[in-house]
Amino acid sequence: MTxxxxxxxxxxxxxxxxxxxxxxxxxxxxxxxRNLSSGGAALDVANPVGLPPSFTLVIQTDQFIRRCRPVWHSDKRIGVAFD
Structure with missing residues (x-):
């Protein structure tokens, strides 16, 4: 199977x-x-409703801070692109 x-x-x-x-x-x-690249990430959230059109993603343990915007969503997962 492919x-x-x-x-x-x-x-x-x-x-x-x-x-x-x-x-x-x-x-x-x-x-x-859930996954991460130089251009974006996939995030699991309890409820994606009400998120603004842009926000900051902070991964405290990695000292990672990036401005981003949602580009897709499905149920409780959203895909974001880094600005």
Whole structure:
């Protein structure tokens, strides 16, 4: 059996499992980073409804801070592109 999906990303994503925070307007929403690349990430969130059109992703343990914007979502996972 072969995988018929075509990879469209410009940079490869790597599987990770890291706790992070989506920060915006003085608020923070906890999330889990599921995969990460130089251009974006996939995040699991309890409820993606109400997230702003851009925010800061903070992975405290890695001292990682990036501005990003959601580019897709499905149920409790969102894909973000880094600005």
């Amino acid at each position: 995988d018929s999906r075509i990879e469209k990303r410009s940079a490869p994503r790597y599987r990770v499992l890291k706790g992070a925070t989506i920060a915006f307007g003085g608020n923070g929403v906890e999330c889990t980073v």
